[in-house]
Amino acid sequence: MEVIIRKDAEAGCILGAKIIARLVHEKPTAVLGLATGRTPLRLYQELIRMHRDEGLDFSRVTTFNLDEYVGLPGTHDQSYRYFMRENFFRHINIDQSRTHVPNGTATDLHEECRAYEHRIALAGGIDLQLLGLGRNGHIGFNEPSGSLRSRTWIKILSEQTLRDNSDVFGNRESMPRHAMTMGIGTILDARRCLLLAFGPPKTRAVQAMIEGPLAAICPASALQLHPRATVIVDEASASALEYADHYRWIDANKLPWQRYD
Numbered sequence: 001m002e003v004i005i006r007k008d009a010e011a012g013c014i015l016g017a018k019i020i021a022r023l024v025h026e027k028p029t030a031v032l033g034l035a036t037g038r039t040p041l042r043l044y045q046e047l048i049r050m051h052r053d054e055g056l057d058f059s060r061v062t063t064f065n066l067d068e069y070v071g072l073p074g075t076h077d078q079s080y081r082y083f084m085r086e087n088f089f090r091h092i093n094i095d096q097s098r099t100h101v102p103n104g105t106a107t108d109l110h111e112e113c114r115a116y117e118h119r120i121a122l123a124g125g126i127d128l129q130l131l132g133l134g135r136n137g138h139i140g141f142n143e144p145s146g147s148l149r150s151r152t153w154i155k156i157l158s159e160q161t162l163r164d165n166s167d168v169f170g171n172r173e174s175m176p177r178h179a180m181t182m183g184i185g186t187i188l189d190a191r192r193c194l195l196l197a198f199g200p201p202k203t204r205a206v207q208a209m210i211e212g213p214l215a216a217i218c219p220a221s222a223l224q225l226h227p228r229a230t231v232i233v234d235e236a237s238a239s240a241l242e243y244a245d246h247y248r249w250i251d252a253n254k255l256p257w258q259r260y261d
């Protein structure tokens, strides 16, 4: 796991955007796995800026989002389809037909899960999967204790996740308790993973993900198995890392071609 510690979320998101922009430059037909939530918002803003000011071209890019709430149509303002359209897609030159978000209102949800996996395979697999980190160590909506080899499926949200995400729904009762999410196995199949985690609420999960044992109780620890996982954290979320100086040392001694900025 490549661990990069930056001063704050702003610096971390700018770096994350550079990594994605470089991939899109090198491979204009890249397949990107995308995440929603508060964490990547600034990263999306930076990619939008690069598109506007530097001509970063998304016209041949394909995207697959990690997850969607069960029962929310794409027109609902708390659906992840809506989030992606408002915060990213409508500001860039992406072909909307190449953007995929699981359909949480499909009549046959299990069939939709299988079809989602199939669509990813047909696109040639995911080149880079962007991830946020739940306070409880989840990635996508893979909550603690789920299988580390799971595929896209319907998951029950934990009470912690309901507490963390229900503010935008007004109250906990109107927030869906189920989500369709890529599984850990699906995420690990991506050729590259890029996880961002910022702020004190993520400190414990960051420590468990990077330095804890590989364990289903911290789903993000499965990234320890990935051959090319990059984790960008800020000083606050890195504050419990026992080997922080080691990660800084590695970062400072990278060869020019191993650097992103």
Ligand code: F6R
Pocket: 034, 035, 036, 037, 038, 039, 040, 066, 067, 131, 132, 133, 134, 135, 138, 139, 140, 141
């Ligand atoms: C979002 C997702 C979740 C979030 C995580 C962190 O598509 O899959 O795993 O990345 O819950 O959310 P924020 O960024 O809001 O702290």
